[in-house]
Amino acid sequence: MKKVVVIGSGVGGSAIAALLAKQGAEVHVFERNNFLGGKAASYVRDGFTCDMGIHYTARGDNGPLGIVAKKVSADLQFITEDPFLHLIWDNKSCKLPLKFTGLVPLAKMALTTGVKIKNYWVAFKILNKLLSANTLEDVEPYNDVPLKDFLYQYTDDPELHTLIAIFCGLLIAIPIEEASTGEFMWCFSTWAKTASCAYPRGGFGEICNSYIKTLKKNNGIVRIDEGVKDIKVTNNRVSGVETNKGFYPADIVISNAGIKRTIELAGENQFDEPFVNQTTALRDSLAAVTIKYALDYKPVDIPITLYCDKGFDLKEFIDEISQGKIPKSNPPLFIPCPSVIDNTLAPFGKHILLAGTAVPLSYKNNEQLKEIIDRVDKKVMELFPGIDDHIIFKHTTDVSYIKKMSGRHAGDAIGLAQSYDQVWKNRPGHQTSIEGLYLVGSDAGGNGIGTEMAADSALKLDELITQKYDFK
Numbered sequence: 001m002k003k004v005v006v007i008g009s010g011v012g013g014s015a016i017a018a019l020l021a022k023q024g025a026e027v028h029v030f031e032r033n034n035f036l037g038g039k040a041a042s043y044v045r046d047g048f049t050c051d052m053g054i055h056y057t058a059r060g061d062n063g064p065l066g067i068v069a070k071k072v073s074a075d076l077q078f079i080t081e082d083p084f085l086h087l088i089w090d091n092k093s094c095k096l097p098l099k100f101t102g103l104v105p106l107a108k109m110a111l112t113t114g115v116k117i118k119n120y121w122v123a124f125k126i127l128n129k130l131l132s133a134n135t136l137e138d139v140e141p142y143n144d145v146p147l148k149d150f151l152y153q154y155t156d157d158p159e160l161h162t163l164i165a166i167f168c169g170l171l172i173a174i175p176i177e178e179a180s181t182g183e184f185m186w187c188f189s190t191w192a193k194t195a196s197c198a199y200p201r202g203g204f205g206e207i208c209n210s211y212i213k214t215l216k217k218n219n220g221i222v223r224i225d226e227g228v229k230d231i232k233v234t235n236n237r238v239s240g241v242e243t244n245k246g247f248y249p250a251d252i253v254i255s256n257a258g259i260k261r262t263i264e265l266a267g268e269n270q271f272d273e274p275f276v277n278q279t280t281a282l283r284d285s286l287a288a289v290t291i292k293y294a295l296d297y298k299p300v301d302i303p304i305t306l307y308c309d310k311g312f313d314l315k316e317f318i319d320e321i322s323q324g325k326i327p328k329s330n331p332p333l334f335i336p337c338p339s340v341i342d343n344t345l346a347p348f349g350k351h352i353l354l355a356g357t358a359v360p361l362s363y364k365n366n367e368q369l370k371e372i373i374d375r376v377d378k379k380v381m382e383l384f385p386g387i388d389d390h391i392i393f394k395h396t397t398d399v400s401y402i403k404k405m406s407g408r409h410a411g412d413a414i415g416l417a418q419s420y421d422q423v424w425k426n427r428p429g430h431q432t433s434i435e436g437l438y439l440v441g442s443d444a445g446g447n448g449i450g451t452e453m454a455a456d457s458a459l460k461l462d463e464l465i466t467q468k469y470d471f472k
């Protein structure tokens with residue numbers, strides 16, 4: 001029987017481990033943390049289940065996360081709610097249904113965000129174009145076009161640019177100046193068309209936990225708190241991995257540790273020079289800061305609040321921080337309150353609210369970080385008046401926390417940036433130049449939004465590996 005070692009139990013790692021074990025492979029997962037799930041993990045404190053990041057799935061059951069769950073018969077349930085989103089733009093707001101691309105919700109969104117009436121027709125044309133993508137081949141001609149350039153072909157209406165930029169930041173965590181139009185089209189159209197934005201019952205960590213449960217049912221083994229120190233390679237072929245507890249032989253090693261960390265684990269000299277050079281130059285998505293609020297009341301009825309100041313410019317915000325300045329504008333906020341649809345996440349009558357925003361991967365000084373976290377907190381106090389009197393505990397996380405959770409080389413929120421020069425053929429695939437060594441997760445071979453891209457990567461790798469190896 002073929003022995004498979006999977007390094008890491010993030011969404012990509014736990015999905016591929018479960019998929020291959022289901023096919024009959026002998027699978028062994030090593031996880032350096034003492035919990036499963038990487039960035040998509042949850043933790044429980046005082047009866048509250050909190051996401052380590054801040055998560056929502058764009059497509060729930062109808063996307064790659066749900067497809068993996070069905071394939072491996074995982075006990076995973078996605079919950080949806082309609083309306084699902086409360087959009088707050090300065091002092092205006094509207095509630096959006098899951099099918100938010102209908103004429104009425106679009107008109108509400110345009111009114112709320114201040115798109116000029118004369119530009120409604122152009123907004124409709126942009127939306128139609130974005131929604132025209134049905135396959136990855138449809139978006140291919142737009143892959144190397146920066147989203148900002150795509151928008152300028154239609155309009156220079158700043159409110160329309162800000163609106164699309166906010167969706168871009170939310171879905172792929174980079175500014176429109178860098179984003180690939182094709183990749184954004186794919187993320188946006190699959191999200192909008194499936195109209196099944198959802199949260200997994202029991203907390204986001206249940207996604208990886210449920211995959212790993214099926215792995216165990218299929219005789220797979222998981223070792224938490226046992227990081228891989230080296231990937232062993234003999235004559236350009238993997239032979240196994242070394243952890244702090246010993247050597248484990250393997251025919252196939254699949255790394256969920258990110259492409260740059262994987263090269264370090266195997267040793268740079270084991271790879272072709274062009275592969276190493278190409279990889280070193282790859283850039284990551286933005287990072288995030290988050291504040292989790294455990295509350296003794298219900299602050300909101302709708303599961304997600306999305307807040308933005310009129311005219312916000314993500315690139316300017318990021319550039320100011322990178323130059324060591326305190327940014328002029330307030331950051332937009334993504335604020336899910338998943339306990340309004342899943343009462344298992346908090347003790348009776350209590351709720352968990354999470355607020356987060358995108359930030360660069362590094363700061364010039366700690367004052368900047370402190371200021372941004374203060375602004376997030378202050379805005380939450382304004383958006384939910386009186387919340388201050390109901391806080392049981394508050395947990396703040398920053399870039400270093402994400403880096404620690406994922407074990408990657410950086411604290412990026414998503415993985416490699418889905419920028420116009422890093423998608424499609426310019427993005428790493430699953431295969432490396434070492435025989436038997438594969439990559440899985442948000443860096444490798446998938447498309448879509450965060451966790452769904454990682455699950456998509458696992459589904460595609462499952463296909464590739466089962467064509468090549470017979471596990472029966």
Ligand SMILES: Cc1cc2nc3c(=O)[nH]c(=O)nc-3n(C[C@H](O)[C@H](O)[C@H](O)COP(=O)(O)OP(=O)(O)OC[C@H]3O[C@@H](n4cnc5c(N)ncnc54)[C@H](O)[C@@H]3O)c2cc1C
Binds near residue numbers: 356414442
């Ligand atoms: C604040 C925040 C908000 C987000 N919001 C969303 C959202 O709303 N929706 C969404 O879909 N996505 C969201 N994401 C993105 C999403 O979490 C990631 O894109 C996705 O989880 C990445 O999965 P992955 O498979 O690439 O692995 P990762 O999560 O990066 O996990 C890698 C795993 O490998 C392990 N590992 C690394 N090195 C080793 C080693 N040497 N030995 C053993 N194990 C190792 C790590 O410990 C980790 O468990 C968000 C992320 C953050 C941080």
